[in-house]
Amino acid sequence: MDITRFKSKGFFIPGLISLVLLILLATLPLSLGGYTVVLVTTILMYAILTVSWVLFSGPSGYMSLASAAFFGVGIYIGALLLPNTGQVLPLLVVVVLGGLASSIVALGVGALTLRLRGIYFAIFTFGLVVLILEVLNWWEHTVSHIRGRFVMVVDNETIFYVMLAIFVATMLTFFFLRRSKFGLALQSIGQNEEAAAHSGVNVTMVKVLTFALSAFFVGAAGVVWATRLTYIDPYIAFNFFLSFLPVLMAIFGGIGQIYGPVVGAAIFAYLQETLQTEFPEVYMLTFGIVLVVVILYLPNGIVGLIPKLWRRISGGQHANT
Amino acid sequence: MLEVSNIDTFYGKAQALWDVSLRIDEAEIVALIGANGAGKTTLLNTISGLLRPASGSVEFLGQRIDGLAPHTIVELGVSHVPEGRRLFTDMSVRENLEMGAYTSGAWKRKEETLEQVYQVFPALKERGGQLARTLSGGEQQMLAMGRGLMSKPKLCMFDEPSFGLAPMLVLEVFQVMKSLREQGITILLIEQNVRHTLEIADRGYVLENGRIALEGESKKLLKEELIRKAYLGL
Incomplete structure (x- = not known):
């Protein structure tokens, strides 16, 4: 199998490309506006979830299905602190609080469960989504007697810019973590946890902290998403799909390269939006077929295609591995 | 001791x-x-x-x-070179060695220690950029030992x-x-x-x-x- 690993080849060119893309994104509302802004916000939301998932699960090898839980915690914090009856705190403060709340949940869960390996960890993290959902449901039914919560309306452009800011923060964290000593330790845990401990890595701490860090961005995105939903209840906030979609998007895009998850999330979210509106009857079917094809024929995801195509264009002097 | x-x-x-x-x-x-x-x-x-x-x-x-x-x-x-090598197989030889110097004291001196380890095991220097899994059995053992030495152990x-x-x-x-x-x-x-x-x-x-x-x-x-x-x- 082809082992694609991210290597540092200088900062300048990738940095420049990222900057140009960022400026293009930031000026988007001015040039296009309307529906495009809403669509790109959705793409950014999925990208944050996917990159956050890869941030932890990629190098460590622990498959987390807790994304929906962290996202839901963010949504709920958003609904509680940004009700339509009157804003309690500024939006950005609530975004940070939502992120922190998700991190705290991740710290607790991580400390309890990160000694579980493989499938057990995946199942437990998914169980967390169900657990929080059911507890909240019970609470709203029997204690607070609130059927659903209305969230403050925020204009699309503000939502877009806050989401963009969270996305940039996620990408920068992802980028620098991969290059850091901490990132090296996380990767070594994924390779051989016992040897990592022998090397002097505090494996539990590295795992739990990274888990909490990745949850922060998901929770922050959840707060913003709440203002877009404007009405939430526990079932809307804790949507099981959002535990699986980041995993699928990451595999779809390819996790070997830093931009893989972003490309995966972008194409995936775009497909989802268009298929859902254009072909609502066959949307899930088409979706499933595309995914199966990618997994079967592109083990390194969509971005794994680029070196292959490049080899073909440049005359194929390199062996096709 | x-x-x-x-x-x-x-x-x-x-x-x-x-x-x-x-x-x-x-x-x-x-x-x-x-x-x-x-x-x-x-x-x-x-x-x-x-x-x-x-x-x-x-x-x-x-x-x-x-x-x-x-x-x-x-x-x-105290450094422990475990049985069966336990290398980080999909990481490079150099990254494996760096992981050996993970403790804070050793990390600061890792370049210097790296040179010393390369002197003991010259083959590792040539293979620095290769993935550990691509080394021969003997080289893998050298790498495991080299990694153990990177923490500057007393024992x-x-x-x-x-x-x-x-x-x-x-x-x-x-x-x-x-x-x-x-x-x-x-x-x-x-x-x-x-x-x-x-x-x-x-x-x-x-x-x-x-x-x-x-x-x-x-x-x-x-x-x-x-x-x-x-x-x-x-």
């Missing part, structure tokens, strides 16, 4: 070590000999903190280390470093042990190759069924009836 006193270690309910005591002095090579399942690796894992003894104590440089976390014990200067414990190596390479491994000792590193060595091991070691311990069956100077051990019969086939 290291003083293991009367430890009992369990895996769940099964007792693997019974009242084991062992002493290592500075700049010594101490051999640990025994059949498969005798408890050699268990003893090493107990010293390096992966297992906790149910009773007894482990002292390193006068400080109790039993009950400390593995990463803390590495930081104090280095090797668990069967010659396992699965060609005879020429086995001799090389023993040469490395000797030169490490000359550099002032104390060594605890587990080996199947009893004759070679006792030839380079100062003292040795024989573990049988989780108990120390025999201990003493290597030269004397080589003449012991038990060792000659059971391990040297004489």
Whole structure:
């Protein structure tokens, strides 16, 4: 199998490309506006979830299905602190609080469960989504007697810019973590946890902290998403799909390269939006077929295609591995 | 330097070590000999903190280390090169070595230590950018040993470093042990190759069924009836 690993080849060119893309994104509302802004916000939301998932699960090898839980915690914090009856705190403060709340949940869960390996960890993290959902449901039914919560309306452009800011923060964290000593330790845990401990890595701490860090961005995105939903209840906030979609998007895009998850999330979210509106009857079917094809024929995801195509264009002097 | 006193270690309910005591002095090579399942690796894992003894104590440089976390014990200067190498196979040779210097004190001096390790194992320098999985068996063992040295240990414990190596390479491994000792590193060595091991070691311990069956100077051990019969086939 082809082992694609991210290597540092200088900062300048990738940095420049990222900057140009960022400026293009930031000026988007001015040039296009309307529906495009809403669509790109959705793409950014999925990208944050996917990159956050890869941030932890990629190098460590622990498959987390807790994304929906962290996202839901963010949504709920958003609904509680940004009700339509009157804003309690500024939006950005609530975004940070939502992120922190998700991190705290991740710290607790991580400390309890990160000694579980493989499938057990995946199942437990998914169980967390169900657990929080059911507890909240019970609470709203029997204690607070609130059927659903209305969230403050925020204009699309503000939502877009806050989401963009969270996305940039996620990408920068992802980028620098991969290059850091901490990132090296996380990767070594994924390779051989016992040897990592022998090397002097505090494996539990590295795992739990990274888990909490990745949850922060998901929770922050959840707060913003709440203002877009404007009405939430526990079932809307804790949507099981959002535990699986980041995993699928990451595999779809390819996790070997830093931009893989972003490309995966972008194409995936775009497909989802268009298929859902254009072909609502066959949307899930088409979706499933595309995914199966990618997994079967592109083990390194969509971005794994680029070196292959490049080899073909440049005359194929390199062996096709 | 290291003083293991009367430890009992369990895996769940099964007792693997019974009242084991062992002493290592500075700049010594101490051999640990025994059949498969005798408890050699268990003893090493107990010293390096992966297992906790149910009773007894482990002292390193006068400080109790039993009950400390593995990463803390590495930081104090005990390095453990585990059985079966346990490399980070999809990371580069250089990254594997850097991981060995993970503790904060060693990390600051990692470039310098890296040069020293490359002097001991020149082959690793040439292969720095390669993934560890692409190395030959011998090179992988060199890498595992090199990684163990990157933490600048005072005591280095090797668990069967010659396992699965060609005879020429086995001799090389023993040469490395000797030169490490000359550099002032104390060594605890587990080996199947009893004759070679006792030839380079100062003292040795024989573990049988989780108990120390025999201990003493290597030269004397080589003449012991038990060792000659059971391990040297004489």
